[in-house]
Amino acid sequence: MLYMEAKLARQIMTIAGERIIHELNGRPCIGLETVAPRRKGCAVIRSPGRRLEAKVEMEQAVGGYATRLGEKIRCRGLATDFIHTSQFNDDDGPQRNVSMTVDIPEASK
DSSP states (O other): OOOOOHHHHHHHHHHHHHHHHHHHTTOOOSOOOSSOOOOOOOOOOOOOSSOOOSHHHHHHHHHHHHHHHHHHHHHHTOOEEEEEOOTTOOSOOOOOEEEEEOOOOSOOO
16 A cells, blocks of 8 residues: 655645645545536637738638637636737747637527
């Protein structure tokens, strides 16, 4: 049987690791959620796989991602959208960060 001291677990894995060790040893310390908390955010994080230079390609990519995000926003009752260029851009080209808030009063099908 393997055993780890809670103090060592905390050093290696932070407080979360220590709590897991206590739980595994029968000492409850992580509260049980009977109802999942309401989501505060939603994201569709994707990359087209290559650098897009043509405006029409960018419009198509953003349109596809926006459609997927819209689906998630409607089903979860959220209302925020944020788009930005890659932070890993290896040239000195301009970076863009565009954000907007969209209120969707009810789901549309």
